[in-house]
Amino acid sequence: MKKYLKPINLMELLRPLGQLIVFSLGSAAVLSIIVLALAIVLNNTAAGDKIFAQLKVSLFAYTVANLPQVLVDGLTLGFVYAAIALGYTMVYGVLEFINFAHSEIFAIGAFVGVEILIALQNAGLIGSGSSLFMDYVFLILAMLAGMAVAGGAAIAMERIAYRPLRNAPRLVPLISAIGVSFFLQDAIRLTESLTTGQFNRIFPTFGNFDKRITFGKIPMGAAELPFSVPIKSFIVIIAAVLMLVVLNYLVNATKVGKAIRAVAQDRATASLMGIDVNHIIAITFLIGGALGGAAGLLYALKFTRIDPYVGFYPGLKAFTAAVLGGIGNLTGALLGGIILGLLETFAGSYLSIFTMGAAGVEYKDIFAFAILILVLIFRPNGLLGENVTEKV
Amino acid sequence: MSNLSFKDLKTTMQSGYLPYLLAGAHVLIGTILVYLNQRSIIAFLVLLSSFFSLYRIKADMRYKLFIGAVLALIIIPVLGVRNIFYLEVIFQISVFSALALGLNIVVGFAGLLDLGYVAFYAVGAYLWAFFGSKQFYTLPYTPGSQPTDLPFLLPSDMFYLFIFLAVIVAAITGILLGLPVLRVRGDYLAIVTLGFGEVIRVLAANLDKPLNFTNGPQGITPIQRPPMPQSVVDGFNAIFGKLVGHQADVSALYNVMFYLMALGIIVIIIIVSRRLEDSKIGRAWAAVREDETAAIAMGIPLVKTKLSAFAAGASFAGAMGVLLAASRTFISPESFSFMQSIGVLAMVILGGQGSIPGAVLGAATITILNLQVLQGLSLYLSQLRQSDAVIPIINFAWKNLSSQLDPAQYQRMIFGLILVLMMVFRPEGILPAQRRIKKLASESAPNKE
Numbered sequence: 088m089k090k091y092l093k094p095i096n097l098m099e100l101l102r103p104l105g106q107l108i109v110f111s112l113g114s115a116a117v118l119s120i121i122v123l124a125l126a127i128v129l130n131n132t133a134a135g136d137k138i139f140a141q142l143k144v145s146l147f148a149y150t151v152a153n154l155p156q157v158l159v160d161g162l163t164l165g166f167v168y169a170a171i172a173l174g175y176t177m178v179y180g181v182l183e184f185i186n187f188a189h190s191e192i193f194a195i196g197a198f199v200g201v202e203i204l205i206a207l208q209n210a211g212l213i214g215s216g217s218s219l220f221m222d223y224v225f226l227i228l229a230m231l232a233g234m235a236v237a238g239g240a241a242i243a244m245e246r247i248a249y250r251p252l253r254n255a256p257r258l259v260p261l262i263s264a265i266g267v268s269f270f271l272q273d274a275i276r277l278t279e280s281l282t283t284g285q286f287n288r289i290f291p292t293f294g295n296f297d298k299r300i301t302f303g304k305i306p307m308g309a310a311e312l313p314f315s316v317p318i319k320s321f322i323v324i325i326a327a328v329l330m331l332v333v334l335n336y337l338v339n340a341t342k343v344g345k346a347i348r349a350v351a352q353d354r355a356t357a358s359l360m361g362i363d364v365n366h367i368i369a370i371t372f373l374i375g376g377a378l379g380g381a382a383g384l385l386y387a388l389k390f391t392r393i394d395p396y397v398g399f400y401p402g403l404k405a406f407t408a409a410v411l412g413g414i415g416n417l418t419g420a421l422l423g424g425i426i427l428g429l430l431e432t433f434a435g436s437y438l439s440i441f442t443m444g445a446a447g448v449e450y451k452d453i454f455a456f457a458i459l460i461l462v463l464i465f466r467p468n469g470l471l472g473e474n475v476t477e478k479v
Numbered sequence: 480m481s482n483l484s485f486k487d488l489k490t491t492m493q494s495g496y497l498p499y500l501l502a503g504a505h506v507l508i509g510t511i512l513v514y515l516n517q518r519s520i521i522a523f524l525v526l527l528s529s530f531f532s533l534y535r536i537k538a539d540m541r542y543k544l545f546i547g548a549v550l551a552l553i554i555i556p557v558l559g560v561r562n563i564f565y566l567e568v569i570f571q572i573s574v575f576s577a578l579a580l581g582l583n584i585v586v587g588f589a590g591l592l593d594l595g596y597v598a599f600y601a602v603g604a605y606l607w608a609f610f611g612s613k614q615f616y617t618l619p620y621t622p623g624s625q626p627t628d629l630p631f632l633l634p635s636d637m638f639y640l641f642i643f644l645a646v647i648v649a650a651i652t653g654i655l656l657g658l659p660v661l662r663v664r665g666d667y668l669a670i671v672t673l674g675f676g677e678v679i680r681v682l683a684a685n686l687d688k689p690l691n692f693t694n695g696p697q698g699i700t701p702i703q704r705p706p707m708p709q710s711v712v713d714g715f716n717a718i719f720g721k722l723v724g725h726q727a728d729v730s731a732l733y734n735v736m737f738y739l740m741a742l743g744i745i746v747i748i749i750i751v752s753r754r755l756e757d758s759k760i761g762r763a764w765a766a767v768r769e770d771e772t773a774a775i776a777m778g779i780p781l782v783k784t785k786l787s788a789f790a791a792g793a794s795f796a797g798a799m800g801v802l803l804a805a806s807r808t809f810i811s812p813e814s815f816s817f818m819q820s821i822g823v824l825a826m827v828i829l830g831g832q833g834s835i836p837g838a839v840l841g842a843a844t845i846t847i848l849n850l851q852v853l854q855g856l857s858l859y860l861s862q863l864r865q866s867d868a869v870i871p872i873i874n875f876a877w878k879n880l881s882s883q884l885d886p887a888q889y890q891r892m893i894f895g896l897i898l899v900l901m902m903v904f905r906p907e908g909i910l911p912a913q914r915r916i917k918k919l920a921s922e923s924a925p926n927k928e
Contacts, residue, residue: 449681
């Protein structure tokens with residue numbers, strides 16, 4: 088038993104926390120400065136006049152007053168993206184292949200969690216009258232169940248659709264992954280329709296997740312804008328940070344993590360060193376899938392409504408986040424997720440005002456693609472990626 | 480009898496005059512079956528599969544072409560006008576065949592996975608939708624608020640010009656997209672093209688403000704069709720009126736016309752693909768597909784080669800887009816979703832990457848699956864639901880079957896299954912390209928890295 092009781096490597100626990108704080112503050116600061124600069128520039132143009140006519144405040148004051156709320160929302164979203172992006176980046180690191188179906192693993196996690204919570208609500212265990220403590224316990228249990236099922240699904244997926252193709256040309260497993268993704272979307276829909284009669288599910292209201300903690304009021308011209316954060320945002324952030332720290336520890340400070348890194352570096356040599364490559368790849372899928380599943384439930388908690396196709400956009404954005412940070416790089420996925428979440432929220436909140444309604448929140452979904460293309464053109468290895476030459 | 484193996488049977492069937500007779504009989508039986516049955520999937524399949532048996536028989540090329548032309552240009556239009564349902568199916572098959580052939584150039588020949596192929600289709604469709612409708616005059620109006628008495632921008636015979644314009648515009652779009660992204664590696668390219676497809680769709684759905692270019696999610700209607708002289712209608716009725724059984728009207732003949740146009744575009748694509756495949760550029764595509772690094776070492780200009788494949792594929796989709804806009808007289812962003820792109824990809828993969836007959840076969844199979852088999856099943860299930868029938872052994876009444884179980888709604892599942900199964904069990908497709916057969920035969924030993 089002694090070999091499992093190694094001293095905990097404190098450094099590895101603290102380092103990702105530090106990184107998260109630096110990344111969050113850094114990207115938030117940079118983006119805020121950009122937005123504020125834009126607001127100053129646009130203050131005296133037609134866009135500024137329009138806001139003034141509507142709300143009797145200058146565009147700059149409006150931007151400043153909304154900033155805290157946008158930052159908190161952006162960070163919440165960013166942590167969800169980061170958790171999904173880790174799944175992409177881990178699989179890519181080990182197999183050099185885009186697991187396109189990761190977005191459906193995310194959806195599976197969301198559905199399993201939400202269905203369990205709905206069942207608990209119907210059984211009267213959560214909802215009105217239940218104790219707050221039990222609400223949290225059940226939320227955590229639902230999340231664990233979602234993680235388990237999603238991780239299992241990821242392993243099954245790897246075994247059935249990817250392992251037979253491991254030595255095939257590069258695009259073959261990718262096409263297979265797209266097939267798995269499409270198949271799973273409708274498989275979820277079919278299962279949901281047959282068991283519940285509908286495939287749009289709503290996260291049940293229970294506990295105090297929707298309650299908002301008010302931090303004060305921000306003056307905006309004559310009016311005051313309340314600055315409040317819903318409790319669920321805190322839950323999302325704390326859960327995501329916990330997962331990220333645990334994952335980081337697992338990969339960088341344990342024996343399994345060492346094996347994963349070895350397989351990622353050189354599969355053949357790792358196998359010669361006595362590492363069971365198939366086993367390690369399965370573990371990678373399990374970890375990535377479990378993270379994706381947890382992110383799914385967090386997403387459902389934040390956005391309430393889920394459907395079988397819910398994973399598509401978050402999946403693509405998380406992939407963009409992984410590429411932005413440098414695919415194959417865990418720290419990069421965190422950074423990419425945070426930046427992308429913030430960017431998207433900024434775009435959703437300010438684009439419409441800055442462009443006087445010509446382009447607004449409806450473009451936020453394609454914002455990620457613009458970033459993806461720009462990154463691939465100017466820095467294909469991502470922000471934190473090293474320069475690797477392709478193996479021939 | 481026992482030593483007459485399947486192989487012997489095959490050789491007998493492929494020698495002498497027998498193949499001529501068999502193929503001719505197949506066409507004839509198919510024609511009669513479809514003529515007698517109003518709405519039968521099996522009869523229609525017999526007729527359509529006669530194209531395939533024509534393709535496979537060992538016979539004089541002139542005979543094959545002649546029978547094929549009679550089948551495609553006379554029999555199918557007449558049967559189609561007689562029963563418009565068949566014409567719709569065959570038109571869809573033609574459209575998707577053309578798209579699959581275009582994508583085949585990009586995916587099959589050059590090995591570039593394009594997940595946003597319908598974006599180019601959308602470019603063509605919106606090009607004619609904008610210039611061939613009243614949309615130009617509705618620019619200042621928000622959707623729904625425009626006056627009803629606006630004129631059309633261009634005369635309807637400009638349609639033919641726009642087919643060529645769409646080829647150019649789509650090719651330019653392909654080049655503009657390709658220039659920055661074709662430098663990235665294959666799997667990134669797939670995601671970028673996916674993103675591009677979504678960008679085009681979201682733009683189409685949202686460019687109704689500040690100026691109303693696309694009329695938003697409602698889509699543009701009416702879009703003009705090219706003029707159809709009354710003499711053509713009268714001529715058709717005079718010649719085929721007896722066979723059809725009723726007087727054909729203009730709309731039926733429009734369907735025939737668009738079907739024939741799609742057929743024409745398919746023929747052009749096939750000829751172009753064939754010629755390109757063994758040309759200098761086709762070999763460059765194959766080289767890039769097989770090994771980029773080696774291709775560069777051989778002095779092949781990588782980006783230029785990829786761009787040409789991208790542009791060639793895009794241009795055909797653009798032309799089909801114009802055809803779609805005119806034939807439907809209505810388009811909306813819905814028609815250009817990611818699922819459509821994957822559908823076309825599934826057609827190419829099913830038939831065989833790089834294989835021209837494969838692309839057509841894939842398109843026909845998946846279109847029939849979508850339009851006939853899945854919808855037929857849905858119809859059948861809904862009839863069962865209304866009846867009092869019970870599944871015998873498990874004693875389950877059909878009435879209690881969930882109305883959510885509607886096979887027509889589960890196209891994604893079919894596409895997904897096709898992609899996975901083909902990749903795992905038969906990556907070269909049903910009708911593999913010749914070059915790929917050679918390659919896969921020599922590659923039986925497991926690959927290193």
